Amino acid sequence: METPEKGLWREVLESKYGSGRQKKPSTWWKDLTKVRMSDQGDNWFNSNMIWKVGAGEKVKFWEDDWLENGQLKGRYERLYNNSELKDKSISSFGTWSTEGWKWNLSWRREWFVWEKTMVEEFMSIISQVLLHQGIEDKRLWNDPPSYSFSVKSAYDKLANHGYGVGLAVFERLWDLKVMPSALFYVWRAFSNRIATKQNLWRRGVARGDTLCVLCGREEETTSHILVSCKESNKVWNMCSRWMGISSVNHNELICHFEQFSCICLNQEGNRLWKSLWVSIVWCIWKHRNRVIFNQAKVDAEEIFTMAQVQWCG
Incomplete structure (x- = not known):
C-alpha cells in the first residue's frame, strides 16, 4: 500500500475496503492505517521506507525523502522558494548526455554572496547521487542488505522507534x-x-x-x-x-x-x-x-x- 503504483493486490483491497479516505472506512482498514503511516507521513513505518532512485522519473525532487537528510523542501526552504520548478520529479532537474546524467537547476533570481555557501553545500549533496537511465525508481523497506520487509525487522524497528541520540x-x-x-x-x-x-x-x-x-x-x-x-x-x-x-x-x-x-x-x-x-x-x-x-x-x-x-x- 506504500507504493504509488496500482498493483493487483492494491486494487483488490481498495475495492473491498475502500481507499481509507472515505467518511466511514472499515474497522480493518482503520487498524491497518494505524500501523502503516499517518496522514502526515511522519510515523515509524513511513520513516523506515526509502527511495532507491533509478532514472528519477517517479521521485519528487523537493518533496520526497530520497536522501539521507530528509526532504529537500524542508531543509533548503530558501532554495525551494527560488526554484523555477516545484512539484516536479528528479528527472526534470537535469539532462542525459553521452557522459551520463548532468544536474541543471534553474533559479528565479541570482544568489546573494551570503547565500552561495548554502547553494554549494546543496549541490555537493545532490551531485553525489548517480541516476540510472532506464531504471525504475523503487520504494524499499530500509533493512539492508535485502531491503525486504519482514515482521521481525518491523518489530525491531518499532521497538526502537523514538530512541536515538539523547x-x-x-x-x-x-x-x-x-x-x-x-x-x-x-x-x-x-x-x-x-x-x-x-x-x-x-x-x-x-x-x-x-x-x-x-x-x-x-x-x-x-x-x-x-x-x-x-x-x-x-x-x-x-x-x-x-x-x-x-x-x-x-x-x-x-x-x-x-x-x-x-x-x-x-x-x-x-x-x-x-x-x-x-x-x-x-x-x-x-x-x-x-x-x-x-x-x-x-x-x-x-x-x-x-x-x-x-x-x-
Missing part, C-alpha cells in the same frame, strides 16, 4: 552561538544523516568504492571522516596543541563532542570550546567537499586555520 546532546548543541548552517550540519552528523560515501551507498544512490575522501584507506563513515581519519586527526592534534591540552581523542563522534564539554571547569569556557569543535567539524566537511568537487589538495593546516577564522568571527 536530547541532552542536542540541547547543548543548540545552546552554542555559531553559524546556523554549521549547527544544522552537526545536528545531521549526530543523527548520521550527512552524505558520506557509506550512507549514500547504503541508500543505493551512489556506486563505486566507499573509501574516505581524505585518507583513501578506510570506509567513509560519519565518525571516521570527522574524527578518526588520519587527516582529520591531524586537525584535532593541532587544536589540542593550540589549546595547550593533552588527551586521547575518542573515535566516536558524539563522545568526541562530549570530551569538549569537560575541558574547562566553568560552563562558559566549555561552551566556548564546544563552539570551536563545531567550527572544526564543519570545516573538515567543507574541505572534504572541495577535494571532491574542486580537486583541492588535502591540507589539515588549512582546515584548522579556516576553523579558527570562523570561530573567531
Whole structure:
C-alpha cells in the first residue's frame, strides 16, 4: 500500500475496503492505517521506507525523502522558494548526455554572496547521487542488505522507534552561538544523516568504492571522516596543541563532542570550546567537499586555520 503504483493486490483491497479516505472506512482498514503511516507521513513505518532512485522519473525532487537528510523542501526552504520548478520529479532537474546524467537547476533570481555557501553545500549533496537511465525508481523497506520487509525487522524497528541520540546532546548543541548552517550540519552528523560515501551507498544512490575522501584507506563513515581519519586527526592534534591540552581523542563522534564539554571547569569556557569543535567539524566537511568537487589538495593546516577564522568571527 506504500507504493504509488496500482498493483493487483492494491486494487483488490481498495475495492473491498475502500481507499481509507472515505467518511466511514472499515474497522480493518482503520487498524491497518494505524500501523502503516499517518496522514502526515511522519510515523515509524513511513520513516523506515526509502527511495532507491533509478532514472528519477517517479521521485519528487523537493518533496520526497530520497536522501539521507530528509526532504529537500524542508531543509533548503530558501532554495525551494527560488526554484523555477516545484512539484516536479528528479528527472526534470537535469539532462542525459553521452557522459551520463548532468544536474541543471534553474533559479528565479541570482544568489546573494551570503547565500552561495548554502547553494554549494546543496549541490555537493545532490551531485553525489548517480541516476540510472532506464531504471525504475523503487520504494524499499530500509533493512539492508535485502531491503525486504519482514515482521521481525518491523518489530525491531518499532521497538526502537523514538530512541536515538539523547536530547541532552542536542540541547547543548543548540545552546552554542555559531553559524546556523554549521549547527544544522552537526545536528545531521549526530543523527548520521550527512552524505558520506557509506550512507549514500547504503541508500543505493551512489556506486563505486566507499573509501574516505581524505585518507583513501578506510570506509567513509560519519565518525571516521570527522574524527578518526588520519587527516582529520591531524586537525584535532593541532587544536589540542593550540589549546595547550593533552588527551586521547575518542573515535566516536558524539563522545568526541562530549570530551569538549569537560575541558574547562566553568560552563562558559566549555561552551566556548564546544563552539570551536563545531567550527572544526564543519570545516573538515567543507574541505572534504572541495577535494571532491574542486580537486583541492588535502591540507589539515588549512582546515584548522579556516576553523579558527570562523570561530573567531
